[in-house]
Amino acid sequence: MSVVRSRCAPLALLLVVLAGCQSGVDGGQAAAPTTSSAPTPAAAQEVDAAVISIDPPLGSVDVDPVTPLRVFAGHGTLSAVAVTDDAGTPLAGALDPASATWTASTDLGYGTTYTVTATATDAAGRTTTSTGTVGTVSPRTLTMPTVFPNADNPVVGVGQPISITFDEDVTDRAAVERRLSVVTTxxxxxxxxxxxxxxxxxxxxxxxxxxxxxxxxxxxxxxxxGGGVHGQASKHVEFDIGPKRVGVVDASELVLRLYVDDQLVQSMPTSLGKSSSPTPSGTYVVMQQSRRYTMDSSTYGVPIDAPAGYRTEVEYASRLSNSGIFVHAAPWSVGQQGSRNVSHGCLNVSTANAGWFYDNFGRGDVVQVAGAGPRLAETDGFGDWNVSWDEWLAGSALHPGV
Structure with a gap:
């Protein structure tokens, strides 16, 4: 038997195969082709190592001591942080709830080198440790601010300015003002x-x-x-303003009228400074009070043994200025009080009236003198009210001339 070879046989075979692939059991739909392969092992997951960063960076010097010292962990958590000063004393601090950040809870000291050692742990349990130092600035000198009113004067009068004094010169006034805050209710x-x-x-x-x-x-x-001088401490004080107490006297009538919350409560004859030592006109603020006080002319340049000199103890002395103006008892001038100026500049009143003023007026309360001598200087005691508001604003380093 002979076999007939045909060039079409391969095509016929291909058609048969395709037909078989497209036919299903009982004439149903064709099944989708499937492939299978052996499972491959899961790729190993790579874990980033923990990274530690410190602010200010390790190696920093001349750091401002109020700069918050912080330690951060990336790709992990902080497991240990130790910060110690030159003497080995630990610096207090705490971790956040996620153990991602440690923050010092106190200010740094001046002229101190802090050693920082931190350890962080990554997700795979590996640890990273970083250590180094951070140094703070060493000032040329320090200045201590003193604030008035203070805790010893919880209630003052309506005329009391807030005063901050320094024991060194301040040459960067704006830097200071930016760190001062007054909040009132x-x-x-x-x-x-x-x-x-x-x-x-x-x-x-x-x-x-x-x-x-x-x-x-x-x-x-x-x-x-300024000039390498740094603040030695921060201060916080609170106080209250009392009732409005204002005394008013005009040199033309020499009667000191005293008002509380704008109601006249007392009037008292007075004698002001004679022509050779006139009482400055202007608004005074009661600075301090002494049950007994020794008046001494030498404190303002007149010797005790000079013709105009004196040294006299008085009662119920309420100081109104640095230059020595007081409301005080002057029993020797009762005959002139209300009619003639005979004092060295003070407001002379009777002993009973001086006692009333002493008992009912106090620090921060106001006495206004009109028609007497030249204007009281702004810098004499609390003479702050003797300049206009525009002049006052011009004295600010942050908004002069506003």
Missing amino acids: PHVDGSWSWLSDRTVHYRPADFWPARTHVAVDADLYGVDV
């Missing part, structure tokens, strides 16, 4: 004004509203106030 607008390189005061445009609560923050620790 109710809200009262006011401004700082510099009286000298060591004194800055704060007051409203008008007297404080009676019964205002005042909170003062002088956040000056770590602040460079």
Whole structure:
């Protein structure tokens, strides 16, 4: 038997195969082609190693001591942080709930080198440790701010400015003002004004509203106030403004009228400074009070044995100025009180009236003198109210001339 070879056979075979692939059991739909392969092992997951960063960076020097020292962990968590000063004393601090950040809870010290050692752990349990130092600035000298009113004077009168004094010159006044805050209840607008390189005061445009609560923050620790001088400490004080107490006297009639919350409560004859030592006109603020006080002319340059000199003890002395103006008992001049000026500049009143003033007026209360001598200087005691509001604003380092 012979076999007939055909060039078409391969095509016929292909058609048969395709037909078989497309036919299903009982004439159903064709089944989809399937493939199979052996399973492959899962790829190994790569874990990033933990990274530690520190702010300020290790190796930093001359760091501001109020810069928050922080340690951060990336790709892991902090398992240990130790920060110690030159003496080995630990710096207090705490981790956040995620153990990703450690933050110092206290300010740094001046002129100190801190050693920082931190360990972080990654997801695979591997640890990373970083260690180094951070050094803080060493000031040329420090200056301590003193704030008045203070805890010893929780209630003052409506005329009391806030006073901050320094024991070193401040040459960067703006740097200081930016760190001073006054918050009042109710809200009262006011401004700082510099009286000298060591004194800055704060007051409203008008007297404080009676019964205002005042909170003062002088956040000056770590602040460079100029010339390498840094703030030694920060201060916080709170006080209240009492009732509005104002005394008014005009040199033309010599009667001191005293008002409480704008109601006249007392009138008393007085004698002001004679022509050779006139009482300055202007607004005074009671600075301090002494049950007994020795008046001494030598304190303002007149020797005791000079013709105009004196040294006399008086009762119920309420100081109104640095230059020595007081309301005080002067029984020797009762005959002239209300009719003639015979004092060395003080407001002379009777002993009974001086006692009343002593008992009912106090720190921060106001005495206004009109028609007498030249204007009281702004820098004499709390003479702050003797300049206009525009002049006051011009004394600020942050908004002069506003």
